Amino acid sequence: MKHDEKAEVLENREFAAGYRYLVVSAPRQAAEMQPGQFVHVRVPTLERSALRRPFSVFNAGDGKVTVLYKTVGRGTEALSKVKAGEFVNMEGPLGKGFPLSCKGTAFLVGGGFGVAPLYFLARRLPKSILFVGGRTKDDLLALDRFAEIGVEARIATNDGSAGEKGFVTGPLDAAINEFRAKGEEFELFTCGPDGLLRAVTERALELKVPGWISVDRHMICGMGACFACIQKTVRGNSRCCIEGPVFKAEELVW
């Protein structure tokens, strides 16, 4: 069931330049939230006609919902000024999340704030490896949090400032080859920029392994009511907010 909770802000902490964790008290959503689902946040200081902002859930439980967000425009800028003790209206859980079972190891492939839902997922799956890329080491988010829960991270940066130099598909392809040589099973889960999503989709289809792709589209309602958030799929124009954001690789048409 979807809720619209007046959620008290418990924390809104900058953990890296331009990136924050927003932790709110939203007991009903926290209890029902699944990895890959998202929330729709009304930024309290924006004008009344402003749309809500969608964010993946980074973690949920104990009555709290955490979001990891990047300040990119006027909504997230205004959100970054909200203080603990203030309230935000938050709708959730929204959308279809990731499956909670996985044959073999889960390969979590993230870029930018796309690691957010992958962290929540990693907490629910028995065995996963994080593949993460960025331009420089500053684009690699929440690695400490993944380490805390014992998830190994394989890293690539364009400038070589962390991990191997190049794209995240480098370490990903290496792991794919390694697992296939050993005959070990894995599935692909990804969230990030479209280029990354396409690269992972292609690999899932080529290797015939399950691929779960979380697609980010601009939204109006977040409820399936307006048809703003379209991704082409084998069914036609699908709404990311309700038929996704997580799609199966074979559903997507790029």
Add this chain to the structure above:
Amino acid sequence: MVNMEVELGALKMRTPVATASGTFGYGYEYADLIDYSKLGAVTAKGVRMEAWPGNPMPRHCEVEGGLVNAIGLQGQGVKHFLERDMFLYSRVVKDPVPVIVNIWGQSEEEYAEVAAAVSAAAHPLIGALEMNVSCPNVKAGGHTFGQDPKVLESVVAKVRAATKLPLIVKLAPNVPSIVPYIRACENGGADALSLINTIPAMVIDIERRVPVLANRSGGLSGRAIHPAAVKLVYDAHRATKLPILAMGGVYEAKDAIEFMLAGATAVAIGTATFSAPDTAAKVCDGIAAYCERHGFAAAKELTGAICES
């Protein structure tokens, strides 16, 4: 207790508050967050005979005071609507209200065919038809029928002949005078008017020097269009006895009461639902409180109750 019931032609509404087409899916998507007891009707998203893919992405852009959209009437066609969406509406919504089915077509004949198909279904929860002749986002199937009074009268008459359901015509706001269009609706046999649809609008990305919407332009809705809508409702009410369903930037009870004083029988909430799904319920409560405060025994007494010297 204020009597909140109103009649939009033959459509009986338990409150004067509805939802606007295209902003409330097929009536059930927001179900978890909506108190339907505060609603008088819901309006479904525009439907035509066959499926329609809608416009390319991006389809909208937030602006201060509202939203510019060019969704382009995506839908699965009238059969799917009647079989699946109406089924889901009746199953998901515990305390349902009548559905106003918003229809469009690419020809006059298609409008009539859709109307006939909806009528033939005889679904107990379908309360009225709303003809969209004013969508700025689809070339054939909107404006073309709403921008020429002769064409408008002809298409309204064809739909009238195809259905006994209460027939509402949703007019375009961007005309020099609304009066000839109202006459066309009257002559064609409409039972009520909807005012207003979105206002044609455009947003340009100045860094990339390209239109933001893939469709280049779209329709402006939300707070920014409210005063323009009040003026059109006022003009329309003075020109006709047809009841009016008013929409355009209703965010709080004050906005709805303005519409009613200007001549609306009922109001519909569109863009405001996106940021606050409880808008309709709050507007309904606010209208009741206003009636009590000003000594109106029934909400319907507000219609046209503006004081003028």
